[in-house]
Amino acid sequence: IGFGSTYDLHKPGGLLFVNAPFPILDEDRSPTPALSIGERHCRTPFVAKSLVNVSGMSFGAISKPAVQALTRGAREAGCWVDTGEGGLSPYHLEGGCDLIMQIGTAKYGVRDADGQLSRARLRELAAIDSVRAFEVKLSQGAKPGKGGVLLAAKVTAEIAGIRGIPVGVDSISPNRHPEIANMDQLLDRVMEIRDLTGKPVGVKTAIGGWEFMYALADAIGRRGLEAAPDFLVVDGGEGGSGAAPQALADHMALSITEALPRVADALIEAGLRERVRLIASGKLVTSARVAWALACGADFVNTARGFMFALGCVQALRCHTNTCPTGVTTHRTDLQRGLVVEEKYLRVAQYCVNLNRE
Secondary structure (H helix, E strand, O other): OOOOOOOOOOOOOOOOOOOOOOOOHHHHHHOOEEEOOOOOOOOOOOOEEEEEEEEOEOOEEOOOHHHHHHHHHHHHHHOEEEEOOOOOOHHHHOOOOOEEEEOOOOOOEEEEEOEEOOOHHHHOOOOOEEEEEEEOOOOOOOOOOOOOEEHHHHHOOOHHHHHHHOOOOOOOOOOOOOOOHHHHHHHHHHHHHHHHOOOEEEEEEEOOOHHHHHHHHHHHHHHHHHHHEEEEEEEOOOOOOOOOOOOHHHOOOHHHHHHHHHHHHHHHHHHOOOOEEEEEOOOOHHHHHHHHHHHHOOEEEEEEEEOOOOOOOOOOOOOOOOOHHHHHHHOOOHOOOOOHHHHHHHHHHHHHHHHHOO
């Protein structure tokens, strides 16, 4: 930029970093080391190379070309893509990037005919090399206490087939996993999936205070480190969504600035900091916000909003209507023409590379 910063350095809560009087020379800097997830606790640990990764956005909530551009760009940049709770689509696999398979409360993509978790389907997914880990979603910052929503206008035949639901009917997930009503049942599920797949298994949740972390630490303390999730994704209350009730979006869950330090401190206090990788998400779009999260204890940062901007999102606020003018969240082919995969995947990759470098 020219002339000077327009950032208000004097506002309460302003983000500033302490400068070093004698910084390391550029030529002496070491590259950021890769971090292993699940090492010594699963048969196939995942070595993650990028500090910044693509947060969960389901195929259904976002479009086919959006998924294609994200996965191709992620492969170029060396980051992972979280599938979101809508299941694994062919377009996730086209890009050849690392994938985190999210298991939502409706178990889309991993359910049997009765809607229960399918062990056979989990084995099939685990056999795919690019599926590096599994993530049990308890909640998300945009709507804690309510399941995912995909309105009928966006439930096409293809999406219905992937999810195992009727065409043209609202896709509404339960507000929690029916079989997970306490911490021990959560850890039972984590261990079951890890034993079955041999890959790391984590948990995604919004945080409402200290209680969740105290209960998690207590349960792991009773059961041992093998019972712990391999990673924990903390989603701030400011996180976005394709569709959420405004009351929940505005007033539920701690912001990431409140939640992340609590979770990091609780893991340290319980002696779990080295066992559980910590991932932060929630409007962490700029390099300064990412650096703040890393300084507060996060190992990685997930962002959806930042990558949507890279795809061309103009914040038209029509995500839930199937009329997104830039093609990011619509399944109308006439509107998808605005999202050219061959162009946008390069922007996705460059955004990720720039964030890591800065």
